[in-house]
Amino acid sequence: MAKDTLKKYAPIVMAALLCACAIFIAVRSELLPITTGSRTPIHVTTAAVSTIHKPVTIIRAGSVKNAVTIPVNAEFAGSISDVFVTEKQSVKAGQPLFKLQAIPGAAGDTAANPSQAAQSNYVKALEEYNRYQALYELGGISRVQLENAKSRLQAVQGGSVGSKNSASATTTAENRTVTIESPIDGTVIGLTRAPGKMIQAGEQVMALGNGQAIEAVVRLEQSDLYGIQLSAPAAIEVASQTITGQVAAIYPAVEANQVSAFWVHIKFTSKAADTLKPGMSANIRISTGDSVTVPVIPTAAILQDNQGQTFIYIADNGKAVRQQVDIGETKGEFTEITSNVPAEVRVIKSNLDKIKQSYAIIDAS
Incomplete structure (x- = not known):
């Protein structure tokens, strides 16, 4: 008989135990508030949801690489008449580097066939200008670089191209003097030629x-590139350190004869650790110079429960009401809120260790 009674009431007992456990968990998780009429209201201070201007930053995975160098070669055989820079000197795009004087009859000198040489120079300059124009429209180079390419095109577009007078063309080619300008912002390295030295075309x-x-170095898509400028500040997170830097150069990534993306090269502006090696992965943040308005609340008002959920307490008609929130970046005393929090609410920021869901409160703000 006792066994039959136990079997009869066992489901009821189990249901009661499960219900009690559920109520206990809900109370501990503040999903089921327990209040008493005798609880003394807790004095708190509150703050409104405010806004700040947040800088727009492009964050992408990149890597550490050996620094890229851009060779500056002689356009034709001749003599270097002037050098305007020195080793390790910083230069800007468009800044004169050296002056090249053509020498009649020099080995490799294009003056031997002036008409053909002039036409070849014009075609090269035109191709260069068209390429730079396309890159400028994509945001890959600066306006200065485009203007330099245009100047070079105009320089070779003069009397020698298409001239019917070969003697005139020869004179133009043989007496040609060209000032070579820097194609990028950079630092002069490997300066091997002094004024008066002979040089061959392409050297x-x-x-x-x-x-x-x-x-x-980080790879960016064209849509990202519109917000990036040369010299834009950057932060490189690598090998447990953050190094400041700035965008030094932007080069197109050409695949299947098309520009598929762009490689952004960033030089360090703060001292990097000697342990940095090419091939290391890095998290790179580049400032676009733009900003957006985002809602923020005091960082001190944000709590986290045992399940890792982030939440806040809102003052609502004399009671504390818990609200789960998603957060973004923290800037000093404020943290960005990325979930929907009404602008008119008051967020509790003090005595948070003394309140729970539906506790009576007095706003002393």
Whole structure:
């Protein structure tokens, strides 16, 4: 008989135990508020949801690489008549680097066939200008670089191109003097030629780099590139450290004869650790110079429960009401709220360790 009674009431007992456990968990999680009429209201201070201007930052995965150098070569055979820069000097795009004087009859000198040489120079300059124009429209180069390419095109577009007078063309080619300008912002490295030295067409005179052995590189899509400018500040998170930097150069990534993306090269502006090596992964943040308005609340008002959920307490008609929130970046005393929190609410920011869901409160703000 006792066994039959136990079997009869066992489901009821189990249901009662499960209900009690559920109520206990709900109370502990503040899903089921327990209040008493005798609880003394807790004095708290509150703050309104405010806004700040948040800088727009592009965050992408990149890496540390050996610094890229850009060779500066002689356009034709001749003599270097002037050098305007020195080793390790910083230069700006468009700044004169050296002056090249054509020498009649020099080996490799295009003056031997002036008409053909002039036409070849014009075609090269035109191709260069068209390429720079396309890159400028995509945001890949600065306006200065485009203007430099235009100037070079105009320089070779003069009397020698298409001239019917070969003697005139020869004179133009043989007496040609060209000032070579820097194509990028950079640092002069590997300066090997001095004034008066002879040089062949295509020989390297110097190279331009960022003056560092390594740099950070990140790949960006065209949509990202519109917000990036040369010299834009950046932060490189690598090897448990954050290094400041700035955008030094932007080059197109050409795949299947098309510009598929862009490589952004960042030089370090603060000292990097000697442990940094090419190939290391890095998290790179580049400032666009723009900003957006975002809602923020005091960081001190934000709590986290045992399940890792972030929440706040809102003052609502003399009671504390818990509301789950999603958060963004923290800037000093304020943290961005990325979930929907009404602008008119008051967020409790003090005595948070003494209140729970539906506790009576007095706003002393």
